[in-house]
Amino acid sequence: MTAPLVLGIETSCDETGIGLVRGHQLLADSVASSVAEHARFGGVVPEVASRAHLEAMVPAVDRAFAIAGEKLAAVDAIAVTAGPGLTGALLVGVAAAKAYSVALGKPLYGVNHLAAHIAVDQLEHGPLPAPAIALLVSGGHSSLLLVHDVASNVVPLGATIDDAAGEAYDKVARLLGLPFPGGPPIDAAAGHGDRSAVAFPRAKYRDGTLDFSFAGLKTAVARWVEAREAAGDAVPLNDVAASFQEAVADVLTAKAVIACRRNGVTDLIIGGGVAANSRLRALAAERCAAAGIRLRVPRPGLCTDNGAMVAALGAELVARDVAPSSLDLPADSALPVTDVVVR
Amino acid sequence: MLLLAFDTATPAITAAVHDGERVLAESTTVDARRHGELLMPSIVSVLDQAGVTRHDVTAVAVGIGPGPYTGLRVGLVTARVLGAVLGVPVHGVCTLDAIARAAITAAAGREYLVATDARRKEVYWARYTAAGQRILGPAVGQPASLYPAVPAAGEGPLLYPAAFGEPIGPRYPAASWLADFVSERLAAGAVLEPAEPLYLRKPDARVPGPPKRVSAA
Numbered sequence: 429m430t431a432p433l434v435l436g437i438e439t440s441c442d443e444t445g446i447g448l449v450r451g452h453q454l455l456a457d458s459v460a461s462s463v464a465e466h467a468r469f470g471g472v473v474p475e476v477a478s479r480a481h482l483e484a485m486v487p488a489v490d491r492a493f494a495i496a497g498e499k500l501a502a503v504d505a506i507a508v509t510a511g512p513g514l515t516g517a518l519l520v521g522v523a524a525a526k527a528y529s530v531a532l533g534k535p536l537y538g539v540n541h542l543a544a545h546i547a548v549d550q551l552e553h554g555p556l557p558a559p560a561i562a563l564l565v566s567g568g569h570s571s572l573l574l575v576h577d578v579a580s581n582v583v584p585l586g587a588t589i590d591d592a593a594g595e596a597y598d599k600v601a602r603l604l605g606l607p608f609p610g611g612p613p614i615d616a617a618a619g620h621g622d623r624s625a626v627a628f629p630r631a632k633y634r635d636g637t638l639d640f641s642f643a644g645l646k647t648a649v650a651r652w653v654e655a656r657e658a659a660g661d662a663v664p665l666n667d668v669a670a671s672f673q674e675a676v677a678d679v680l681t682a683k684a685v686i687a688c689r690r691n692g693v694t695d696l697i698i699g700g701g702v703a704a705n706s707r708l709r710a711l712a713a714e715r716c717a718a719a720g721i722r723l724r725v726p727r728p729g730l731c732t733d734n735g736a737m738v739a740a741l742g743a744e745l746v747a748r749d750v751a752p753s754s755l756d757l758p759a760d761s762a763l764p765v766t767d768v769v770v771r
Numbered sequence: 772m773l774l775l776a777f778d779t780a781t782p783a784i785t786a787a788v789h790d791g792e793r794v795l796a797e798s799t800t801v802d803a804r805r806h807g808e809l810l811m812p813s814i815v816s817v818l819d820q821a822g823v824t825r826h827d828v829t830a831v832a833v834g835i836g837p838g839p840y841t842g843l844r845v846g847l848v849t850a851r852v853l854g855a856v857l858g859v860p861v862h863g864v865c866t867l868d869a870i871a872r873a874a875i876t877a878a879a880g881r882e883y884l885v886a887t888d889a890r891r892k893e894v895y896w897a898r899y900t901a902a903g904q905r906i907l908g909p910a911v912g913q914p915a916s917l918y919p920a921v922p923a924a925g926e927g928p929l930l931y932p933a934a935f936g937e938p939i940g941p942r943y944p945a946a947s948w949l950a951d952f953v954s955e956r957l958a959a960g961a962v963l964e965p966a967e968p969l970y971l972r973k974p975d976a977r978v979p980g981p982p983k984r985v986s987a988a
């Protein structure tokens with residue numbers, strides 16, 4: 429018997445992500461991004477993102493089915509991000525998912541975006557180890573989670589108390605005159621810089637919690653750059669980028685290893701857009717190896733927001749016969765990570 | 772023919788089923804914050820009440836606004852997906868036209884306005900002949916800039932009574948009028964609007980200036 433075919437819809441931010449998954453097999457991952465429309469604003473503009481989701485939805489779904497060589501009628505279930513995310517953006521995806529559910533006569537699963545970031549790793553590395561620690565880092569979230577079971581039991585251990593890691597990248601990129609989103613250009617510049625050039629602060633490094641704070645780091649970079657400019661010196665952009673990136677990767681990986689140790693867990697999963705960062709990946713690999721922790725990081729295309737991750741979590745729920753969501757499913761911008769499925 | 776019609780461009784979430792001659796079922800709920808939750812259950816409910824299934828639907832009609840965007844998009848994306856999956860045409864109708872249709876009798880031979888809440892102390896509005904033909908709009912603007920002597924339907928004259936003439940109702944659209952409007956137009960061979968949202972305003976977004984200094988000057 430073939431595993432059920434699950435359609436995943438993701439619209440929590442600026443990517444209209446459509447994924448098609450059968451069991452742990454990824455059949456199609458079609459992403460329409462409005463990122464270029466946000467670039468000149470230096471950040472995602474919610475209304476611009478929501479308008480783009482409406483325009484992209486049906487074509488992106490059609491494209492995913494064309495890539496997979498499957499027919500719409502073959503779908504066994506529809507999964508959609510119900511939160512957390514931008515309300516207006518989430519609502520386009522949730523409404524679309526309900527319409528696919530009703531028009532196809534197939535069950536609907538409203539799922540948690542963060543749990544989906546974890547579940548997506550199954551498409552690449554097979555069944556998830558349990559328990560595992562997950563480090564989720566993106567422009568919208570920075571969390572450490574204890575994952576007993578991605579489909580039913582996810583416990584938050586820590587989160588950012590101010591800016592998300594990706595947000596810090598965007599803000600630092602802006603003050604260095606680099607484009608939005610800030611992750612890729614800073615990573616590229618850092619590749620030519622000295623990461624020990626400037627000792628930027630590591631907030632909350634030894635405070636005993638598993639929380640993060642990146643607002644102070646951004647301010648410290650700004651202050652350092654301004655002092656250089658005030659002195660009439662050139663700003664060593666590559667060194668600043670490398671030193672900033674080192675501070676972020678250092679705190680994230682140190683706390684991820686502590687989270688594993690404290691909970692007696694030997695598997696770490698990293699997801700979210702910042703997981704595409706080369707220094708974070710390298711430092712995590714180094715520290716996990718030293719600590720005897722197995723590290724799983726999906727390839728960059730599956731780390732950023734996409735529909736495959738939503739379909740992957742949906743497939744897991746279908747495989748376990750979890751009861752579907754009802755048609756009055758709300759979109760919840762602040763959905764807690766403990767709610768893996770919304771009824 | 773079997774027409775499924777709905778509108779989410781005002782606080783009303785309204786859906787109806789029409790067989791080309793009459794409305795078979797209608798559901799209208801007023802809840803400005805729950806379009807996303809309530810629309811699809813309403814659609815399922817009117818199909819059930821009409822004793823038909825999704826496979827019987829031959830066309831979809833949707834209110835394209837103008838109206839608050841978040842709710843408006845719920846209706847539009849629902850219509851586009853249903854049309855795509857069921858393989859039926861999707862017709863757009865200006866939401867103000869649907870309200871206008873129900874106000875013809877009350878207008879009693881006078882030209883009239885339809886005005887709905889655009890938030891930020893503005894209204895979405897259009898002006899109609901006594902026979903219900905739209906002659907101005909749709910547009911968005913301050914109520915005070917409109918036509919105080921002209922009778923008006925929609926929520927606008929109830930929110931800003933000083934800015935409008937006699938309020939002639941209705942306050943919100945009903946999908947049954949939308950369905951009547953579309954089935955008449957289709958019967959007459961008229962072409963309807965595409966299912967494109969009438970936003971009428973650009974997104975609020977400012978291009979930021981240079982980064983603010985954090986050091987003391």
Ligand SMILES: [Zn+2]
Pocket residue numbers: 541545566568700701732733
């Ligand atoms: Zn994400």
